[in-house]
Amino acid sequence: AQTVTQSQPEMSVQEAETVTLSCTYDTSESNYYLFWYKQPPSRQMILVIRQEAYKQQNATENRFSVNFQKAAKSFSLKISDSQLGDTAMYFCAFMKPYNNDMRFGAGTRLTVKP
Amino acid sequence: GAGVSQSPSNKVTEKGKDVELRCDPISGHTALYWYRQSLGQGLEFLIYFQGNSAPDKSGLPSDRFSAERTGGSVSTLTIQRTQQEDSAVYLCASSLVGTSANKRYEQYFGPGTRLTVT
Numbered sequence: 001a002q003t004v005t006q007s008q009p010e011m012s013v014q015e016a017e018t019v020t021l022s023c024t025y026d027t028s029e030s031n032y033y034l035f036w037y038k039q040p041p042s043r044q045m046i047l048v049i050r051q052e053a054y055k056q057q058n059a060t061e062n063r064f065s066v067n068f069q070k071a072a073k074s075f076s077l078k079i080s081d082s083q084l085g086d087t088a089m090y091f092c093a094f095m096k097p098y099n100n101d102m103r104f105g106a107g108t109r110l111t112v113k114p
Numbered sequence: 115g116a117g118v119s120q121s122p123s124n125k126v127t128e129k130g131k132d133v134e135l136r137c138d139p140i141s142g143h144t145a146l147y148w149y150r151q152s153l154g155q156g157l158e159f160l161i162y163f164q165g166n167s168a169p170d171k172s173g174l175p176s177d178r179f180s181a182e183r184t185g186g187s188v189s190t191l192t193i194q195r196t197q198q199e200d201s202a203v204y205l206c207a208s209s210l211v212g213t214s215a216n217k218r219y220e221q222y223f224g225p226g227t228r229l230t231v232t
Binding site for chain 2: 035042043044046047091103104105106109
């Protein structure tokens with residue numbers, strides 16, 4: 001079974017600083033998909049960024065980027081120039097090929113301080 | 115276009131009563147998922163529907179939980195004889211379905227239904 005581990009239950013960062021959230025996963029598959037979702041207090045889950053394992057280049061979306069280390073099975077999220085609106089729970093998720101179910105980590109609660 | 119919608123947004127019920135939670139997926143999305151999120155916790159997979167295939171019910175915690183999807187669109191999650199430990203936010207998501215290993219699609223989530231069993 002695939003497992004996703006987020007080892008940081010809570011993190012905080014000063015506004016405008018950079019923060020990195022960790023995620024590791026366990027799989028025997030060679031091709032798969034990884035996602036970071038954000039869940040603000042409004043409860044709405046929002047996709048932040050996705051990475052396809054067969055692509056070596058790290059995905060980026062504006063201030064959000066990932067460090068994908070396939071051999072280490074690590075998928076960290078870097079948030080640059082943190083903003084107050086980035087305060088949320090962040091979930092790392094894994095999806096394997098030929099199957100559409102997605103497995104989530106336990107989440108990291110990020111607080112951006114003014 | 116419209117996103118995933120869920121109703122009701124909040125539901126308070128007495129222990130022992132049955133509840134029905136509704137999910138309206140994004141039009142054209144053939145995959146539909148239900149998750150449970152207890153307070154401050156991650157997402158627990160409950161059930162997955164894909165087109166006309168038999169649903170994957172492997173995450174349902176007990177036989178008090180059931181779900182159906184009518185006409186390949188709207189889904190209803192039913193919890194019978196609710197217990198206090200059923201209190202949680204129930205999230206629904208939908209997605210397109212890829213037909214090859216190189217095509218997988220992210221899930222789009224609804225706002226959830228907060229269920230409180232008193």
